[in-house]
Amino acid sequence: MARILIHACCAHCLAKLLTGLKAEPSAGTPVVYWYNPNIHPLLEYRRRLKSVKMLVERAQLPFLADESYGLVDFCRAVHGQESVPERCAQCYALRLGRTAQVAREQGFPVFTSTLVTSRHQDHALIRAAGEAAARIAGVEFLYRDWRDAAPDAQLVHMLYHQQYCGCIFSESDRFQSTSAHLWPPADPGRT
Numbered sequence: 178m179a180r181i182l183i184h185a186c187c188a189h190c191l192a193k194l195l196t197g198l199k200a201e202p203s204a205g206t207p208v209v210y211w212y213n214p215n216i217h218p219l220l221e222y223r224r225r226l227k228s229v230k231m232l233v234e235r236a237q238l239p240f241l242a243d244e245s246y247g248l249v250d251f252c253r254a255v256h257g258q259e260s261v262p263e264r265c266a267q268c269y270a271l272r273l274g275r276t277a278q279v280a281r282e283q284g285f286p287v288f289t290s291t292l293v294t295s296r297h298q299d300h301a302l303i304r305a306a307g308e309a310a311a312r313i314a315g316v317e318f319l320y321r322d323w324r325d326a327a328p329d330a331q332l333v334h335m336l337y338h339q340q341y342c343g344c345i346f347s348e349s350d351r352f353q354s355t356s357a358h359l360w361p362p363a364d365p366g367r368t
């Protein structure tokens with residue numbers, strides 16, 4: 178059977194995607210690919226990579242990875258377009274463009290991404306970026322709306338679950354209104 182290259186950005190979305198693929202076995206045998214220069218800072222990058230590796234091991238799937246921390250590549254890609262949705266369009270193009278190239282180089286006819294499982298992502302932009310990357314590389318991008326797919330609880334048991342999308346901008350967007358909780362006023366009764 179043909180293989181499908183799965184761009185994976187985190188373990189929980191990967192588990193959802195695997196559920197979706199199970200219902201569509203003709204899509205191909207999954208091989209997982211890690212390339213996420215959009216995840217910052219470095220320790221967060223390592224946490225998400227580790228959790229993807231653990232899931233891949235549990236699911237006994239083949240795994241390809243570019244584990245270089247691509248902070249500079251990401252910053253160059255979004256420079257001058259730091260607002261949403263422009264930066265996300267550049268981010269999708271960067272990641273899916275590389276995935277499409279790897280698919281072509283490694284003989285995969287089709288690729289997809291765990292991005293299609295997320296309720297927080299812009300699906301129209303993901304689809305456009307995936308299809309554009311596929312055209313350039315001469316492969317196919319499989320888009321499915323798998324936002325409602327349920328992850329296999331055993332696959333994701335105790336695996337790290339991130340609190341923001343990935344880039345340092347999204348971390349700021351996620352937490353900037355929470356400063357009151359992060360830094361409560363000092364207790365006047367204590368020294």
Ligand code: SF4
Pocket residue numbers: 215216264265266268269342343344345346347
């Ligand atoms: S918010 Fe998420 S999709 Fe958008 S640029 Fe940041 S990491 Fe990429």
